[in-house]
Amino acid sequence: VAINDLIILVAFLPIVSFLLGITGIVIPWNTLLMSVVLFVVIPLVSAAITRRLVIKSKGLAFFENVFLKKFTSTTISGLLLTLTIIFSFQGDVILKNPANILLIAIPLIIQTFLIFGIAYGWAYKWKLPHEIAAPAAMIGASNFFELSVAVAIVLFGLNSGATLVTVVGVLVEVPVMLTLVRIANKTLPHWHK
Secondary structure, X not given: OHHHHHHHHHHHHHHHHHHHHHHOOOOOHHHHHHHHHHHHHHHHHHXXXXXXXXXXHHOHHHHHHHHHHHOHHHHHHHHHHHHHHHHHHHHHXXXXXHHHHXXXXXXXXXXXXXXXXXXXXXHHHOOOOHHHHHHHHHHXXXXXXXXXXXXXXXXXXXXXXXXXXXXXXXXXXXXXXXXHHHHHHHHHHHOOO
16 A cells, blocks of 8 residues: 555656646646645655654554554544545435446446456466455555545535546445455455465
8 A cells, every 4th residue: 555655646646637638627737746745645754754653662563453453443434524525515416317326336346346356366376375465456456536536626626527426436446345355355265375
């Protein structure tokens, strides 16, 4: 995940500006840069500093077994609060446009399962350990909609079509990724040791 976030730091600006250039939408680079700083750089640097300080003062065992576990409910609550706020602005649109929602959701579902299947199968053929293969396949299949939602809100506003697409992405990705976790857990007994 950290490597993926570091890649986003470098690749996000050129990819987004290229894709927006194709569609004819012009967004200043400083706006895109601010989005990356606010939603990737600040959380990543804060996490790295916090990790270093806690490990230095209390040790790695405390960090992994006590400190991180204190934030489990906070992260879930934060995700649910964010989704609730976004859905409160987009809920009416979602309910009134089920066909459009399906047109957005179906390709995302297919893509996520396909990428997971390819990565997971490849890892199996390469005889990678399950504890490496399963997370790697899930990270590969993940679409990082949290960044997309943040950028869409900043650039286009809460009621925009772009925000709707990213909200549908989150709506789809959460249950799909939980399904992939279940698949990975169920296939563990069949994995090479």
